[in-house]
Amino acid sequence: MARVLSYREALNEALKQEMRRDPMIVSFGEDVGIWGGGFKVTKGLTDEFGAERNFDSPISENAVAGGAVGMAITGLRPVVDLQFADCCLVAMDEIYNRAAKWRYMHGGNFKVPVVFRGPMGVIGGAGAEHSQCPESIFMHCPGIKIAIPATPYDAKGLMITAIRDDNPVLFLEHKMLYDMKGEVTEESYEIPFGKAIVRREGTDITLVTWSMMVKTSLEAAEQAAKSDVSVEVIDPRTLNPLDKESILASLRKTGRLIVVHEAAKTSGAGAELSAIVAEDALYDLKAPIRRVCAKDIPIPQSGYLEPFCIPQVADVLVAIHDVMAV
Amino acid sequence: MSPKVAVNRAKLNEIPREKLMWMYEMIVRSRRFDDKLLTIISGFYHSGMGQEATGVGTCAHLRPQDYLLYDHRGCTQVIAKGLPLKKIFADFLCRIGGTCKGKGAGIVHIADPSLGILGQPGMLGGSFALAFGAAYSAKFRKTDQVAVCFFGDGTSNRGTFHETINWASVQKVPLVFICENNKYGMSVPSKLVTAGRIADRGLAFDVPGELVDGQDVIAMYEAAGRATSHARSGKGPYLIEADTLRFRGHYVGDNQTSRPAGETEEVKKRDPLVLYRCRLLDEKIAQEEELARVDQDIVTEVEQALKWANESPKPDPSIIYDHLYA
Numbered sequence: 001m002a003r004v005l006s007y008r009e010a011l012n013e014a015l016k017q018e019m020r021r022d023p024m025i026v027s028f029g030e031d032v033g034i035w036g037g038g039f040k041v042t043k044g045l046t047d048e049f050g051a052e053r054n055f056d057s058p059i060s061e062n063a064v065a066g067g068a069v070g071m072a073i074t075g076l077r078p079v080v081d082l083q084f085a086d087c088c089l090v091a092m093d094e095i096y097n098r099a100a101k102w103r104y105m106h107g108g109n110f111k112v113p114v115v116f117r118g119p120m121g122v123i124g125g126a127g128a129e130h131s132q133c134p135e136s137i138f139m140h141c142p143g144i145k146i147a148i149p150a151t152p153y154d155a156k157g158l159m160i161t162a163i164r165d166d167n168p169v170l171f172l173e174h175k176m177l178y179d180m181k182g183e184v185t186e187e188s189y190e191i192p193f194g195k196a197i198v199r200r201e202g203t204d205i206t207l208v209t210w211s212m213m214v215k216t217s218l219e220a221a222e223q224a225a226k227s228d229v230s231v232e233v234i235d236p237r238t239l240n241p242l243d244k245e246s247i248l249a250s251l252r253k254t255g256r257l258i259v260v261h262e263a264a265k266t267s268g269a270g271a272e273l274s275a276i277v278a279e280d281a282l283y284d285l286k287a288p289i290r291r292v293c294a295k296d297i298p299i300p301q302s303g304y305l306e307p308f309c310i311p312q313v314a315d316v317l318v319a320i321h322d323v324m325a326v
Numbered sequence: 327m328s329p330k331v332a333v334n335r336a337k338l339n340e341i342p343r344e345k346l347m348w349m350y351e352m353i354v355r356s357r358r359f360d361d362k363l364l365t366i367i368s369g370f371y372h373s374g375m376g377q378e379a380t381g382v383g384t385c386a387h388l389r390p391q392d393y394l395l396y397d398h399r400g401c402t403q404v405i406a407k408g409l410p411l412k413k414i415f416a417d418f419l420c421r422i423g424g425t426c427k428g429k430g431a432g433i434v435h436i437a438d439p440s441l442g443i444l445g446q447p448g449m450l451g452g453s454f455a456l457a458f459g460a461a462y463s464a465k466f467r468k469t470d471q472v473a474v475c476f477f478g479d480g481t482s483n484r485g486t487f488h489e490t491i492n493w494a495s496v497q498k499v500p501l502v503f504i505c506e507n508n509k510y511g512m513s514v515p516s517k518l519v520t521a522g523r524i525a526d527r528g529l530a531f532d533v534p535g536e537l538v539d540g541q542d543v544i545a546m547y548e549a550a551g552r553a554t555s556h557a558r559s560g561k562g563p564y565l566i567e568a569d570t571l572r573f574r575g576h577y578v579g580d581n582q583t584s585r586p587a588g589e590t591e592e593v594k595k596r597d598p599l600v601l602y603r604c605r606l607l608d609e610k611i612a613q614e615e616e617l618a619r620v621d622q623d624i625v626t627e628v629e630q631a632l633k634w635a636n637e638s639p640k641p642d643p644s645i646i647y648d649h650l651y652a
Contacts, residue, residue, distance in 0.1 A: 060489035063455045070459020073444060097449055106437040106445045107426030108649035143650055166652035
């Protein structure tokens, strides 16, 4: 029988397997030590690898992120836990200006193999500063890759690829997915960056989505099937590099595009995907593009209000109905 | 605690003559380089003229494998770390012979990993965290390397300084902080924006802090010797505040209207080159003829270096796409 792990366990296993393989990998951040991380992804790492390789940092996000760059350009391979993806905003200068640009600015003299782990998304009452999905901010930053897994299997494979990559990678884990269970191969494996996966095949609509919204979108696609609407759900898995070819190939087949993401709509990743389709496949479209995203508001502290802010299955179904009605 | 002031001047005959002459040569090399550079470029160059003793006295203790994060007036530091002048001219002139292969570098981005020169960000205060990371890396790999981070009095007010010195102290990494306090951050006098003595800040973080006459290369040599020995022996970071003077404006063309009348003339009476040259002659370490020969050789070297750089071609414009990812 296939082995089942949670998304959290899959990430933990990826870290352990990689740290056993390469003694230059270090892991650090607030609470990652004995406590095992804010979301327990680094549990057991200090026991197995010692406090030199898995250690607590001060609440000093700039020193953490920039320190990782300094380690990376001198031979280590740091994996940094930002604790909340939102904390990248505190460390923005070190990530956006140092990590992403150091190699380029210095004429290729350095490699910057850093993984910035950012637990993101709405989780129930975390509030406006601890619920954000920052992927589009970094899609606007050449020099940093973005991995954004939706399943335990992908979490492990993408993490291993991220650690082995010689470039900075923003690794966006969704907080609501940590307990998600799924089949995960025990042996170490990589999932190549820039390769989308078709989560559900379909012929009427191309629905592009990632992270937590894959689950929401698949539920909507399932319901749409009952009305004989066939939705193809594509998860790019990495947003930089982005598998444009797979998205465009699907779009040319279906002629309809919906993008679903948990981040706010305006200037979100959906805007970029829509622009790509408008530039490269406008005449293949049979209907206007629809974006199903968070409202353009901060996420309120109230868990009761959260579902009104971010896409629900019903919202995706409305978009499906809209594009089919044309 | 009042910071120690290095008033007890070391006897020159206690320092190897070869080292004394090396320091003289480096100060002259840096000064003549600066003189020449100022005739060929404008705008974004921040001359460190008047501050040469800090970089030279410090780098006298560094080996190629030690790490250097130089500052915005840090050409002396790079020169004293061993980078040939022709490479630096080529970087300023955006030629492929430069360390950045024609991408362009000047007071920032010069980098040579083989000499431990780790580059510099454009953002002031962006070096601290990288220096911590490099020092952590040295400790982790159990080498006896040190990392040296130069910065100005203005930059001492960035949060990154405080984040980094705290963590460096806790982790006892081999990191030497050298503040070149030239009394100005761009146009702003230090006394308007900086509280207390910067060397005293070490006390708050359990780091030795030392105030040194930055115009006296021997005082700097002695202090940097204490600092690097401390760091190399596993005792953790060390902070030096070098009391120094800026001969020129912030950038090329700055008319220095923010400085009191007569100040720029006054500071030149404390020229580290003149002070050291006189001392070498007074204490009969060298004869006038020998020093004059060094002076002349360097004038020739500077001319040849600039000629070499000028003959190096500009890169093919396709270089703009290079070095983004490893």
